[in-house]
Amino acid sequence: MVELSAALAGQHNNILAKMVPSPIRVVDDKFSTIDGILKLTLGEPDFAAPEHIKQAIIRDVQADDSHYSSSQGVLALREAISDYLVDRFDTPRYDPATEVSVTVGAAEAISATFQALFNPGDELIVPTPTFPLYASVAQTLGIEVIGLNTAPDFIVTPAKLTAILTAHPNAKAILLNYPSNPTGVTYSETELKALVAILREHQLFVIADEIYAELVYDAKHTSMARLLPEQTVLISGVSKSHAMTGYRIGYVVGPAELMKQVGKAHQAMVATAPGPMMAGALEALRNGREDPEKMRVVYEERRDLVLAGLAEAGFTAAQPGGAFYIFAKIPDFLNTNDTEFVYDLADTVKLGVAPGSIFGAGGEGYIRISYAASTENLKSAITRLKHYVDLRK
Template identity: 40%
Template sequence: MEHLINQRVKAIEISGIRKFSNMVANIDDLVSFTIGQPDFPTPEHIKNAGIEAINTDFTSYTHNAGTIELRTAASQFAAAKYGLHYQPESEVIVTIGASEAIDIAFRTILTEGSEVILPGPIYPGYEPVIRMMGAIPVHVDTRDNHFRFTIELIKPYITEKTRCIVLPYPSNPTGVSLTEEELKEIAAYLKDRDIFILADEIYSELTYDYQHKSIGCFLKEKTIVINGLSKSHSMTGWRIGFLFAPENIAKHILKVHQYNVSCANSIAQKAAFEALTAGFDDAQLMRNEYQARRDYVYQRLQSMKLETVKPEGAFYFFVKIPGSLCLNSFDFALDLVKKTKVAVVPGSAFSEFGEGYFRLSFACSMETLEPGLNRLEQYLQIRQ
């Protein structure tokens, strides 16, 4: 029966991140810098809120958009942290992680043949959804601009078919974010154009050099903001995301969400409410630790003479593979695993513009980072 499967689904592949991490997962004594999974446990008070939800039988359907208390908390959190203002009754949707939010946003705004402009390299979770809608992903090479997706790079790719521009900042895989001035320039250029902005801000609480700023502050009427608790509160498995959009957009996205999942998990919603209220600043301790790790890893990579941009947010380094190795990114990652039992993600997983690089996640302890980087340094000394 496989011949009857939707051809667009058959044409997409499993994420290169997962593909490579699954390939090496069973290797003994492996030091893995692959998956972007916080190594901190979910805070105890959040777990207790989930347990209480179960014990008090809060196990039924909620409003399709999520409980009003959680939407209100999300609205207040976004306002206090980032200066974003959305009405909880009509402009906030609680989703099953940021991934579902991205999916329902694209399914609402994209039509056959419409184009979506994205920076390259980029997290691989957008392109398959775009293609399944019959739309066309248009990647813009940001490598020579220090991975900064500025309006001057975007302009040449805008056509009459452009429906959406994706701003995934802070960035997975590069760690780069955009300044307030850069966001204002994009907003000013798009103000009178019929183009949506999808701003994926899942790493907004993990910024190191300046406070996160959202383009939703400057162009709310065209912007769909995606966020969630996976990274900020170490709640990846709880699967709670948020979609913020003006009512005239959100009311249509809600229809897609309703028929897709009905509502987010009720127990996780209770835990999420606790995270956004009592856990308003839970990310602070994690952010401090990530920043210390970032600084350590950057110093080590510099000492190895490896070319990389110092991350401004998230918990990744995107590192250029030395040309002297004469290896593409997949072969480099495979050789590194075989020779040193250190796993990184091939840059090719992040679009064609990631080729020649590898992603290193520092969402792991110093006790893991130090020996793993020692192995990487030894590998480079031998191979060069």
């Protein structure tokens, strides 16, 4: 232990000092102290990275790729990202030299994009319930977050979009994360086109976080980079699609003028992503286009299993069209204070799920269940939930 000089106590960044630790981590840590708990709290694939991706990393390490890469990422990977987006989502072709940056996961993509686009005091519209990282990063940069409550359908409708843009005519950007963490809800092409018609009439950026684009069950994913490229900065990565969250490779694509700024923020922040991890991402996008489908099929089975179990237990949920989350409403015959509910659930039947209110307005009275867990564990979770309902009914 090292003692801080008393005179220097509290002498740090004011904004960061006020920031609380990630609430989902706090809940998860509390659950971790309960013996025998089954946690469906965190959003992480339970699959291991595909073998051919692991082999590509191993070959890269063996080939002594231990030196600095190009700051925006090795060119071959930037080319693969451009090609992939065109082939898979019919986007325009982003210029690998000037319109693509490889980042340390989608997290750094968000940080670099926010830093590049916003000045302190700028307004960012964020539909809620939402992944808490956006607000954390916005807070550190002095960005004013305008929440847009999307309950009970958990999609931004044309009416809601028009209303918020009217109320906040100077908003600089809107963040769209779909399929959504925490709700699993996503948009059809028709729904998106209705939003795009409105967005096109306003001078604002769309920051589209489409990290779950490969995990879509009921229809094909439609990218904002296809519908509205002239206003869109697209954030994505291979973490969820190829079950390689720990390898930390994400990316940002957008018009060159913006990407020049994103690239500067990225360079100052981390210099460059690690070479062997980029070799893995390159393999994923060049030779692993079929990998997500294998996992998608399994996730879809799990989703349906959990949805059915929830229904039997008396829970309803908005249709989870993507990602690996179900956002379920706590039925009225139970304690609908979601924080109290999840702790009682954990204490009583040793099942850990995330309380909806930590994801912002609209999440109160809901729970988020991650089905990135084994089928066996999901079956056990349903049994536990039903047992809990029987006890409390």
